[in-house]
Amino acid sequence: MKFLDQAKVYIRSGDGGAGAVSFRREKFIEFGGPDGGDGGRGGDVWAEAVDGLNTLIDYRYQQHFKAQTGVHGMGRNRTGAGGKDVVLKVPVGTQIFEEDNETVVCDLTQVGQRFLLAKGGNGGFGNQHFKTSTNQAPRRANPGLEGEERTIWLRLKLIADAGLVGLPNAGKSTFLATVTAAKPKIADYPFTTLHPGLGVARVDAREFVIADIPGLIEGAHEGVGIGDRFLGHVERTRVLLHLVSAREEDVASAYETVRGELEAYGHGLDEKAEILALSQADTVDAEALAEKIAELEEVAGHAPMILSAATSQGVQDVLRALMAEVKSARDVEAPPTDDPRWLAE
Ligand SMILES: Nc1nc2c(ncn2[C@@H]2O[C@H](COP(=O)(O)OP(=O)(O)OP(=O)(O)O)[C@@H](O)[C@H]2O)c(=O)[nH]1
Numbered sequence: 001m002k003f004l005d006q007a008k009v010y011i012r013s014g015d016g017g018a019g020a021v022s023f024r025r026e027k028f029i030e031f032g033g034p035d036g037g038d039g040g041r042g043g044d045v046w047a048e049a050v051d052g053l054n055t056l057i058d059y060r061y062q063q064h065f066k067a068q069t070g071v072h073g074m075g076r077n078r079t080g081a082g083g084k085d086v087v088l089k090v091p092v093g094t095q096i097f098e099e100d101n102e103t104v105v106c107d108l109t110q111v112g113q114r115f116l117l118a119k120g121g122n123g124g125f126g127n128q129h130f131k132t133s134t135n136q137a138p139r140r141a142n143p144g145l146e147g148e149e150r151t152i153w154l155r156l157k158l159i160a161d162a163g164l165v166g167l168p169n170a171g172k173s174t175f176l177a178t179v180t181a182a183k184p185k186i187a188d189y190p191f192t193t194l195h196p197g198l199g200v201a202r203v204d205a206r207e208f209v210i211a212d213i214p215g216l217i218e219g220a221h222e223g224v225g226i227g228d229r230f231l232g233h234v235e236r237t238r239v240l241l242h243l244v245s246a247r248e249e250d251v252a253s254a255y256e257t258v259r260g261e262l263e264a265y266g267h268g269l270d271e272k273a274e275i276l277a278l279s280q281a282d283t284v285d286a287e288a289l290a291e292k293i294a295e296l297e298e299v300a301g302h303a304p305m306i307l308s309a310a311t312s313q314g315v316q317d318v319l320r321a322l323m324a325e326v327k328s329a330r331d332v333e334a335p336p337t338d339d340p341r342w343l344a345e
C-alpha cells in the first residue's frame, strides 16, 4: 500500500523581454532622441496549496512548467508586458524538495499558501536608459535576464480525512472500493481486511482521503479479534463513517459495540464527528429496513443515513456529508512567515 505520492517536475521561469533600440521620429522634430522601451519581466513559477486536492496525480501527466517570456520593449517608450506566471496547484501537505529529493524547499501546510519557486528574469533596459551628455543617441539596449530553471520533487504524505469503522462485514472495504480507486480485499467473512487501506474519494470536484481499517468487535481494546491497534490510523481523521449493516439482527447493539470500543480506545476517537449509516440496505425488505432505522435512531439519538454499495443508494449523500465535515474542520488560515518568497493570500 502506498501512503506516499510523489512527482518530479521541471520548472522554468520566464526570460525577461529585451529592451528596444528606437528613436523618436516625427515630422518637424529633429533629433528626437532615444525612445526604446524596457522589456517586460518574465513570469514567475509559484507553488500554491489549494483546497480539495489530495493527490499529485496531475503531475504524472504534466511534468514541465514554463512561465512566459516577457514581451520586448518597443519604440515610443513602451515597456513590454510581463510574462504570465505559472502556478503549480498542490494539495495541502505537499513538501517540495530540490532535485536531490532531500533538501526541503518548502512545506505547504495550509490552504492558500504560496511559495515562489523560480523568479522571472528582469526585462532589459531600452536605449532611453543609456542616453548621456556625451552620447545622445545610444544604439544600445540590454537583453532581458534569463529565467531560472530547476528540477524539483513534490511529495505528499497522505493523511486520511475520514475513517471507516464498524463491525466485521459491515461493508467498509466495499464502500472504499465503490468511492475510490482503491482495491481492497472484499469477502463475506469477518476480518477480510487485515491492514488499513487508503483511497481518495472525489465529490463535487473536491477530494478527500478515506481510511479503511479492520473490523472492530467487542473487546477489541483488549486485543480481541484484530484488536484496536489500527484505530491509530483514524485518530487524526476529521470524521468517522460508522457503518452498521442492515444484515445485523440487532443493529442497536452492533452500534453500541463499536461505540464502546471507540470509547475504550480513547484518544478523542469517541468525540470525533460521526456519520452513521445503515449499510447493505438492499439486503432487507422495506419493512425490516424501517424497523432497523428506528432502532438505530433510538440508540444513536439521530437517524442514520441509508447506504447500499450494491445499488449505490445513498453513496453520494454519504460522501457529501463526509466532505462537509472534512471541509469545516480544515484550517483555512495561512501563517505569516519571514521568508519573502512566501506569499499568503
Ligand atoms: N448486498 C450487498 N452486499 C454488500 C454491500 N456492501 C458489502 N457487501 C458484501 O458484504 C461482505 C463484506 O464486505 P466487506 O466490504 O469486505 O466488509 P468489511 O466491513 O470491510 O469487513 P472486514 O474487513 O472483515 O471488517 C462482502 O461479501 C460484500 O460483497 C452492499 O451494499 N450490498
Ligand SMILES: [Mg+2]
Binding pocket: 172, 173, 174, 184, 185, 186, 192, 193, 212, 213, 214, 215
Ligand atoms: Mg474490510
